[in-house]
Amino acid sequence: MEQHDYILLLEKFFKKKASAEEIRILVEWIRRPGIRDEFNLLCEQMWKDAAVEIDKTVEEDMWNHLQRNLDGAGVLSPKKARWQPVIYKVAATILLPVCLALATYLFVGNINKVSQDPFMVAVDYGQKANITLPDGTKVWLNSATHLSYDAEYNKEERKIYLDGEAYFEVAKNKEKRFVVCCNDLEIEALGTTFDVKGYSDDLSVTTLLAEGSVRVSNQTSATLLKPGEKVEYHKGNRTFTKSVIPDIREIDFWRKNMLIFNSASLADIATTLERMYGVKVVFDSEKLKNVPFSGTIRNSSLHNVFYIISLTYPLTYKLEGDTVRIGSSIN
Incomplete structure (x- = not known):
């Protein structure tokens, strides 16, 4: 979508006319790394134009939210008169959480x-x-994961939709199949513990099995997994690669705040860290992107991750706002 499209969504959003799907798209956009400044400028302008049409219930919720965030700051008058004329004067750091809160409010309201x-x-x-x-x-x-299911869930079958990574402990029910729809794959399981990693902007979808069995299929082929196995589905040529998991901790390492990389390129590692920390990683050269790294890192901080990597390769890293710049210490 172009920026103009998001502006139109913001207009509908502040007028409380956006559908659940439109709110979902808008929330995805404003949660992207580096979007905060652009969003706040648009938010300020849209608020001036559309806030007068927000209903009283939503206005009350937002007023309370602002009071909690600005308590004692002296930004708003303690009198609750009409506050729309001064809302856009609030610090930019407050606008984004307010709008995220409103998005959640409206989205849940639509579902109800x-x-x-x-x-x-x-x-x-x-x-x-x-x-x-x-x-x-x-x-x-x-x-950076989205999961959804519709009102028919658990009636005749149990089908969910995933964009991102999730670890499942599936409740046993032989009468109702459990299916994870991820990109153009279906991962079917019964009484199973497994992990699926399938972000929409990745080149592949990976399924790792801890217990039970799963059937991973697309429209033309399928493969079965046994415990301790994983399968990688390559989106480009729509093929499967099945293998034994070298380290069983790989199945749910992220749940335990660990990072495990097996000959992963710095570019792939950067993608993982961008999702985990909400930052943008940039490289001083294309060559650095292909540098491989293998190891296990306790994910205590972004600094710790890059420090451990720098022990095996002479790289430099610098945090500039929401951006991490990666360079080489080799002249």
């Missing part, structure tokens, strides 16, 4: 009003979450 709308969980960059599905299945969600 229209029972056929999907249930969706969106995990922000640098965050993790866990939920229990209506059938008792437990799910852990990694950073």
